[in-house]
Amino acid sequence: MGPLDQLPPEGWTSGPTLADLIPSVSAALGYGQGRRFEIPDSHTVVVLMVDGLGDVLLQENSVFAPTLTANRSATLRAGFPSTTATSLTSLGTGLPCGEHGILGYSFAPRDLDPDITHTLNTLRWTLDTADGRDAGAFFPPADVQPMPAAFDELGQAGAGVTVLMAGDFRGSGLTRAAYGNPTDYRDASSPAAVRDHLREILAHGDQGPRLIYGYLPQLDAAGHRWGPGTPEWRERLRDIDDLVREVIDLLPPGATLLVTGDHGMISAGRRIDIDTSPELTERVRAVAGEARIRHVYAEPGQASRVREVWEAELDGIARIATREQAVDEQWFGAGTAAHVVDRIGDVVAVPYRDTLLTRSLAEPLETIMPGHHGGWTVAELLVPLIAATG
Numbered sequence: 155m156g157p158l159d160q161l162p163p164e165g166w167t168s169g170p171t172l173a174d175l176i177p178s179v180s181a182a183l184g185y186g187q188g189r190r191f192e193i194p195d196s197h198t199v200v201v202l203m204v205d206g207l208g209d210v211l212l213q214e215n216s217v218f219a220p221t222l223t224a225n226r227s228a229t230l231r232a233g234f235p236s237t238t239a240t241s242l243t244s245l246g247t248g249l250p251c252g253e254h255g256i257l258g259y260s261f262a263p264r265d266l267d268p269d270i271t272h273t274l275n276t277l278r279w280t281l282d283t284a285d286g287r288d289a290g291a292f293f294p295p296a297d298v299q300p301m302p303a304a305f306d307e308l309g310q311a312g313a314g315v316t317v318l319m320a321g322d323f324r325g326s327g328l329t330r331a332a333y334g335n336p337t338d339y340r341d342a343s344s345p346a347a348v349r350d351h352l353r354e355i356l357a358h359g360d361q362g363p364r365l366i367y368g369y370l371p372q373l374d375a376a377g378h379r380w381g382p383g384t385p386e387w388r389e390r391l392r393d394i395d396d397l398v399r400e401v402i403d404l405l406p407p408g409a410t411l412l413v414t415g416d417h418g419m420i421s422a423g424r425r426i427d428i429d430t431s432p433e434l435t436e437r438v439r440a441v442a443g444e445a446r447i448r449h450v451y452a453e454p455g456q457a458s459r460v461r462e463v464w465e466a467e468l469d470g471i472a473r474i475a476t477r478e479q480a481v482d483e484q485w486f487g488a489g490t491a492a493h494v495v496d497r498i499g500d501v502v503a504v505p506y507r508d509t510l511l512t513r514s515l516a517e518p519l520e521t522i523m524p525g526h527h528g529g530w531t532v533a534e535l536l537v538p539l540i541a542a543t544g
Contacts, residue, residue: 157210157533158420158507171231172537173244175201175414176304176365182410183363185311191228194543197362198409200352200401203245204394205238206374206527208418209536211382218388219395221402222413228539232417234485235259235447236527236534238374239276239328241416246332247301250487254301255494256331257486259444259528262451263298265493270451273442274298279327283516295330303334305367314364318342318351323369333367345370345397352401359406370394374419377525382419387525398540405544413540417527420446420534423508426471429515433467436460442499445510445520446528449499457500464501472505504529 174190179199181189193199209229216223232241233250235258243249243256251257260275272281274293280286281293309315321341323329342348348368355366373390380386401411428434428441428448435441437456442449452460457476465474475483477498481490485502505511512521527534 158531160506160530160532169231170228171233171244171250172241172414172416173233173248173250175230175245175412175539177248179365179412180304180308180313183308183313183365185308185313185363191539191541193410193412193541196408196410196543197360198356198364198366198406200356200366200368200405200409200411202348202368202370202398202401202411202413203242204373204413204415205369205371206377206382206417206419207394207413207415207537208382208527208533209415209538210533211418212538215383215388215391218391221395221399222538222540225398225402225413225540225542226538227541230414230537230539232415232535232537233487234530234535235443236417236529237444237447238416239332242328242332242369243299245416246303246305246334247299248304249301250489252484252487252490252494254299254331255491255497256299257449257494257497258442258447260442261449261497261499262440262442263293264451264496266293266297270440273440276328276331284519290327293327295327298327299331303332305336305365306334308365309337312363314338314361316340316355316364316366318348318366318368320369320371342368345372345393349397349400353404356404356406356409360408362408370397377419378523379525381421381524383421402542405542407544409544411540411542413538415537418533418536419525419527420508420529420531422510422524422526424471425510425512425521426468426505427512427514427521429513431467433463436463441513441516444528445512445517445526446505446534448503448511449497450501450503452500461501464503468503468505468511470506471509472503472511475502476500477502507531
């Protein structure tokens with residue numbers, strides 16, 4: 155199966171997924187059961203989330219990441235859509251998006267806003283677009299994503315939980331939706347800062363049980379700006395590999411390091427611009443999602459006609475499904491909560507291979523990016539699990 159081939163529906167969630175990771179970590183720390191990974195009992199587990207680290211990309215660029223490659227232990231499914239906001243919330247709650255409700259880069263929370271006054275950009279937590287107004291008052295994170303965060307549950311059970319992320323992310327809508335309210339939050343905006351914090355924390359040895367979570371966005375940013383596999387992208391991959399090598403050396407006995415990604419990435423192929431295609435916007439109230447998966451919200455009573463037009467215009471280019479089809483085929487997980495069903499577009503479009511459904515007017519920056527994700531190809535959905543012990 156090639157990197158641009160799509161996984162069959164049963165492959166989107168079969169086998170271990172990102173949603174299984176933190177419950178397995180909790181079991182390794184002595185809290186609960188349900189360990190789906192071979193994680194040894196540990197007093198400390200360090201989880202590093204490398205945004206954009208796909209399994210296909212790692213294998214294709216293994217020479218630039220010898221430490222990651224040597225310690226690669228498994229392949230996980232990121233879940234669908236294969237995008238940051240969805241995956242981080244699945245990691246942080248232990249649930250597929252059909253249960254936690256963060257259905258992608260953007261969507262219309264129709265259960266909270268039946269008239270679709272706005273769509274929600276979940277990555278920035280803004281109204282309608284990435285540079286829109288703050289959405290916190292209109293769409294409070296706790297209303298959009300009401301399920302408990304595993305980080306909070308671990309802390310309440312008695313484990314120490316430390317989060318290493320850029321200070322700008324502290325208290326953001328997505329941070330609250332995915333991770334709850336971590337009390338030990340340390341500003342770490344670069345791989346070097348993550349390393350320095352880990353050196354300080356791990357020097358004290360067994361202070362467990364504790365989870366230390368670090369988030370690294372640099373690889374994904376390079377993929378969007380320059381493209382995956384480019385020299386600039388490989389430079390960031392080398393930096394991550396150097397960090398992981400140093401962290402492995404820092405691990406005390408009884409500590410475990412886990413490294414994974416939230417999605418992979420593909421290079422842009424054919425672009426079809428929704429905003430300059432009148433036939434694709436006729437009878438449509440809103441278009442959300444991103445270039446690799448679109449939620450289309452029809453005017454009242456027009457869903458069937460919108461589906462017919464999108465099927466005709468994108469025949470052989472994208473898979474078009476109704477909301478009911480997407481739920482029946484378990485696109486968003488085995489069980490989709492009733493309020494989450496309302497958030498799915500009346501029509502859902504997923505382009506085949508490397509095609510993009512762009513929006514040049516509403517999303518000018520996203521439209522020109524060379525690297526994308528969100529779809530269901532092997533390159534987007536599969537992420538590695540790297541494991542090492544002290």
